[in-house]
Amino acid sequence: MISIVILTKNEEKDLPRCLDSVSWSDDVHVLDSGSSDETVNIALLHGAKISTNPFSSFGQQRNFALDELEIRNEWILFLDADEVVTSEFRAEMIKEIENSGNEVAGFYCCWKMMLYGKWLKYCDNFPKWQFRLMRKGRARFTDFGHGQKEDQVKGKIKYLKEPYLHYGFSKGWFHWIERHNKYSSQEALARAQKKLPFKQIFARDSSTRNPALKLWLSRLPGWPFLRFFQAYFLNLGFTEGVPGFIYCVNMAYYEFLIQIKMKEQRDELKKPETYKSLSSGIKLEKS
Template sequence: MISVVILTKNEEKDLPLCLASLRWSNDVHILDSGSTDRTVEIGIAHYAKIWYNDFESFGKQRNYALDNIHFRYDWILFLDADEIVTDDFLIEMRLAILTANSDVAGFYCCWKMIYENRWLKNCDNFPKWQFRLMRKEHARFKDFGHGQKEDQVIGKIEYLREPYLHYGFSKGWAHWISRHNRYSDEEAFSRINECPPFKNIFSNHSSERNPALKSWLSRLHLWPAIRFAQAYLLNLGFLEGRPGLIYCVNIAYYEFLIQIKMRELKNKRPPKPEEFKMADAMIF
């Protein structure tokens, strides 16, 4: 009924639990991008089909899967190795596709961010929506920042309210910080060069609203501090104890990295013709 794709590179730590939560599917595919650990071996042991493609971006990798993997079913679920399908999520997902009208291209899904066995509901601004469950040949993906969003959608996208589990810190904070340092390069570029229209901030559609909010709010000088206050104080993240504080501090740091890299990109950008005219006017 549902095919599954997992993107991997050196995921031997997280992959076993992810695959264990997918025993209900007989069409699980691992799209690997050059693992040097036991990732592929673990996938084979769990009867997953293995595919290879060099990683360029999340959007391109997911599109490669759509173009090259031979899926058994018409519905495709995209997962990362540090994500786990719960029984409740599976029940709602199956019900959703059984009752979906023919004009439904897919579903936005959300996760529970888990850190130190605690759900960071308040700190992580639950729910965050990503396009993860799609009807075959009814959509593609495009890159935005370090992630991706839906593209070329044929039909409408609905919502699965029941979350799956996301263990984003399973490899430790050193790994998280290193990874988000790379992500901040891509986010800075996108927020400058692919900034959505300001009107999207007021969209009822979170897939349009959230990228616009990130891009425009990043221009505020105190945005990292505001981001911390929003998550830790306004959203009551402090109720989630020390895990909540640690998470909020690091999210603010991530926004700070994006902001200073946006500044670097702007300073390296050649001046526009109108800026030359303004400079001449000031001289004379």
């Protein structure tokens, strides 16, 4: 009933747990982007089908899976290697799929962010939604910041309220900080270039509302501190102990990186030589 697509690169630590959690599926695909560790061997040992494609973005990689993998089932669940399907999440998926008419193209899914064995419900502003479960042929993906969102949807998207687990810190803080330094550059570029109407921050659909909120809040002076204050105090993150404090501090730092990189990009565009270079490029393209 449900095919699984897992994106990987050097995921030997997390992949076994992820694959164990989807052992019930008869069609598990691992789309690797050049692992140099035991990721591919682990996938083979678990009976997964292996494909490879160089990684350029999450949206591109998921679309490659839709276009090139021989997916057997009507429904597709996209996972990252540090995510785990619980028995409750699986049961909810099956129930919703069985009760969905043909007008349903897919589902937004949410996760429990786990740190030191604790669910960061308040610090991570649960629930956050991503388009992860889809009916084959009814949607695609487009890049947004360092991630992706749904695109070209043919039908209705519903919400799957039972969460899966996300172990985003499983490789340690060095890896998380290194990865989010790269993500902050991608987010800064996307937020600096995007122009979304202010009214979208009041949209009912979180897929429309959240990108607008990110864009407009990033422009507020002191936003990184406000991000910490909102999550740790207003959202009761302090009740989640040391893991909650560490998470809120690092998310505020992540927003700080995005903000200073956005300013750097704006300053760069104001330089005369940058303007001349862009103008020259436009003229050359037209000629």
